[in-house]
Amino acid sequence: MKGVKVYCHAGRNGCVQLRKSQIFKVHVGVYRADQAGLDGDGGPWVSICEDHGAVCNHATLKVVLEQAPWLNWCEVCQGSQ
Ligand SMILES: [Zn+2]
Numbered sequence: 716m717k718g719v720k721v722y723c724h725a726g727r728n729g730c731v732q733l734r735k736s737q738i739f740k741v742h743v744g745v746y747r748a749d750q751a752g753l754d755g756d757g758g759p760w761v762s763i764c765e766d767h768g769a770v771c772n773h774a775t776l777k778v779v780l781e782q783a784p785w786l787n788w789c790e791v792c793q794g795s796q
Pocket of ligand 1: 741764767769786789790791
């Protein structure tokens with residue numbers, strides 16, 4: 716696809732970033748939904764709690780990168796606090 720950045724990180728298609736949350740000590744992945752084969756109905760950018768499998772869609776890359784470390788969408792992480 717011309718003009719569209721292709722994301723691949725840590726050998727994962729569509730992966731923008733894979734990092735460890737300093738807050739919850741779990742791995743958080745940020746993906747572009749269409750390139751990663753994920754459901755993009757809720758937003759083209761997806762953050763995943765890699766440890767618990769919780770998935771959240773976001774509208775923009777800026778938002779997903781801001782939200783990723785906080786894991787607001789993962790009930791297991793939120794419950795551990
Ligand atoms: Zn979690």
